Structures are given as structure tokens and as C-alpha cells.
Amino acid sequence: MIEAKLASGSLTAEQIDSYTTQGYLVLPHLLSEEDLLPAQRAMEEKVEEIAAEMLAHGLIRDAFPEATFESRLALLFKGLQDSEFLAYGRSWRERRPGYYRLMANNKILDAVESLIGGEIFANPVYNTRPKVPGVAAGAVPWHQDKSYWPGANANPVITVWIPLVDATTENGCLHIWPRTHRTPVLSYHTEEVTGTGYTELDERHLQRHRKRTEPVALPVTRGTAILFNDRCIHSSTPNQSDRVRWSVDLRYQPVDQDPMPQHGVGFLARSKKNPERTATLEDWLEYRPQHSVR
Ligand SMILES: O=C(O)CCC(=O)C(=O)O
Structure with missing residues (x-):
């Protein structure tokens, strides 16, 4: 079957239709090893820093320098408390070049362009999530991302979720x-069991949705992307x-939506109209949302 591909962006008409109908879309194997490695290196750097700090504080005696990317952080926190892990944050939002490289990746932007056009702003809310075995912060309750910015942005923000394993x-x-x-944004409260402060939908909404449909688990391979709309209910x-x-x-x-400065500084990731204004790595590292042209 010949797949219809739209003029702008990389998604087919069928994929766009599925995203629009279902509220999410899985793009298997979107990213290659070359695309992922800069972000993985940024994560490994952070783990190295955490290991050094834990050693210095006497929390561990072995920093497991030879352990793999998948294992090292798990080994470091094995037998420790949730609070010891949460001291480093349940997720990380740091300015390391590898994260910019991923956020500015053309394969991701091509897919997003199919959904919102060629003027794309990377929202300041991006997270690296190390879900460590046995740590309560790993589970994320049912929520809509929009509960984190209920008053902002009439248009849906698109989340692109990518596993590195x-x-x-x-x-x-x-x-x-x-x-x-x-x-719309459904009522929610702050989850109080794990100490993570995640927002959680009020149970009555889940009961109402259960009468109509069932949630789906989405096991996916490293480098697959799951795109979803910020009102789409999800958990892990x-x-x-x-x-x-x-x-x-x-x-x-x-780009014409609220840049949400209360959450940080996002950046102009693609502009078909003003390509010279897209933020470079240097702009991003300096918290400049776009490139200034003299
Ligand atoms: O990565 C997870 O486990 C949850 C992700 C999530 O809830 C989100 O990206 O909004």
C-alpha cells in the first residue's frame, strides 16, 4: 500500500489521523544510535557526578565505574531510601549539550511539524527520567500533562516521550x-504517597473513563517515540x-502560544519563516530562546 505523506513534515496522513483520533501516536525506531548517544552521554555524565557525590558523603563504598548505562544508577541506589534518590530530583532538567541535540533532532521536528506546522517552539518543560528499581518515584500516577500548566496555552502541547532503553x-x-x-483539564490533586509531588487525576474521572474504554500499556524499544497530546490521560x-x-x-x-516562562526558558527549534532565528546550542546553553540576528 502506498502511504500518503503530507507536504510538510514526515508523518503520513494515516499517522496524523491516528494521532488526531486516539490522542497519541507510536513511531517505532524513530531515532538511531547516533541520534540517541549524545543524550545518553549527558545522562552518564550526571550519573558520574552523583556517584562522586555519594562517595564523598559516605553513602556508598563502590561507585560501580564499570557498570553499564542501564545498571549503574540502580546499583548506586540499591538498598538506599527513596529520599536519598529524590534528593537528586525525581527527574532532571539540565542544560547539557546532549539534550539540546535531541530536542533539536530533525526526525523529531519533522514529525511534530506534521502536526503543528513549521513554526515550532520547544516548550521549557523537558525531563530526563531515570526510573530506578524499588524507588517510589518510578511510578507516575494517572494525569494529564496539562494539569501542570492549566491556565496556559489554548493549543495542545505535544509531548514526545522517548525511552533510552x-x-x-x-x-x-x-x-x-x-x-x-x-x-478539558480534569480536576486533580497532588499525590501524597511517594514524596514526588506528582499531580494525580481525581478517581471519579478514571471511573467515568473506565465505563467507555481501557488504557493501553505501550512497551516500546529504545529510540521509539510516543507522541501524545497534553490532555491525554497517561501514567507509568x-x-x-x-x-x-x-x-x-x-x-x-x-510559536504563537504561551512560552510558559514560569517553567523555564524554551527555544525556537524550527522556523520555516525565519530559519536564521532558530536557537543554536550556544543560545540554548545561555538561556536565549532564539538566535539574535544583527
Ligand atoms: O516517563 C514516565 O514514566 C512518565 C512520563 C510522563 O508522565 C510524562 O511525560 O508526562
Whole structure:
């Protein structure tokens, strides 16, 4: 079958239709090793820093320098408390070049362009998530991303969720509730069990949705991308494996939307109209949202 591809962006008409109907889209193997490695290196650097700090504080005696990307952070926190892990944050939002390289990746931007056009702003909310076995912060309750910015942005923000290891039902892959993206922001509260401060949908909404549809688990391989709309209800389960489930969640929106400065500084990731204004790595590292042209 010949797939219809739209003039702008990389998605086919069928993929766009599926995203629009279901509220999410899986793009298997979107990213290559070359695309992923800069972000993986940024994560490894951070783990190295954490290991050095833990050693210095006497929390560990072995920093496991030879351990693999998937194992090292799990080994470092084995037997320690949730609070010791959460001291480093449940997820990380740092300015390391590898993260910019991923956020500015053309394969991701091509897919996003198919959904919102060629003027793309990378929203300031992006996270690196090390889901460590046995740590409560690993599980994320049912929520809509929009609960983190209820008053901002009339247009949906698109989350691009990418695992850096294979995400499985054992290590806590993403779960999505199809066709829940047309709802407004639903009432929610702050989850109080794990100390993470995640927002959690009020149970009555889940009961209402359960009468109509069921959520789906989305086990996917390293480098696959899951795109979803910021009203789409989703969650993830605890990591029951002995290795880290590494992922990133990146977000994009049209440039004419609220840049959400209360969450940080985003950047102009692509502009068909003014390509010279797209933020370079240096701009991003200096917290400049776009390139200034003299
Ligand atoms: O990565 C996870 O486990 C959850 C991700 C999530 O909830 C999000 O990206 O909004």
C-alpha cells in the first residue's frame, strides 16, 4: 500500500489521523544510535557526578565505574531510601549539550511539524527520567500533562516521550488512555504517597473513563517515540526489573502560544519563516530562546 505523506513534515496522513483520533501516536525506531548517544552521554555524565557525590558523603563504598548505562544508577541506589534518590530530583532538567541535540533532532521536528506546522517552539518543560528499581518515584500516577500548566496555552502541547532503553511492562513503560485527549483539564490533586509531588487525576474521572474504554500499556524499544497530546490521560507503572528505565519527555508547541516562562526558558527549534532565528546550542546553553540576528 502506498502511504500518503503530507507536504510538510514526515508523518503520513494515516499517522496524523491516528494521532488526531486516539490522542497519541507510536513511531517505532524513530531515532538511531547516533541520534540517541549524545543524550545518553549527558545522562552518564550526571550519573558520574552523583556517584562522586555519594562517595564523598559516605553513602556508598563502590561507585560501580564499570557498570553499564542501564545498571549503574540502580546499583548506586540499591538498598538506599527513596529520599536519598529524590534528593537528586525525581527527574532532571539540565542544560547539557546532549539534550539540546535531541530536542533539536530533525526526525523529531519533522514529525511534530506534521502536526503543528513549521513554526515550532520547544516548550521549557523537558525531563530526563531515570526510573530506578524499588524507588517510589518510578511510578507516575494517572494525569494529564496539562494539569501542570492549566491556565496556559489554548493549543495542545505535544509531548514526545522517548525511552533510552527498551521500555517494558516489567520496567514500567508508559500507559496511555486512548481518546481521552478531547476532555478539558480534569480536576486533580497532588499525590501524597511517594514524596514526588506528582499531580494525580481525581478517581471519579478514571471511573467515568473506565465505563467507555481501557488504557493501553505501550512497551516500546529504545529510540521509539510516543507522541501524545497534553490532555491525554497517561501514567507509568513501577520499575520491577533490576535496571534503570531511562527516558526523556520533550515538549513542543506552535510559536504563537504561551512560552510558559514560569517553567523555564524554551527555544525556537524550527522556523520555516525565519530559519536564521532558530536557537543554536550556544543560545540554548545561555538561556536565549532564539538566535539574535544583527
Ligand atoms: O516517563 C514516565 O514514566 C512518565 C512520563 C510522563 O508522565 C510524562 O511525560 O508526562
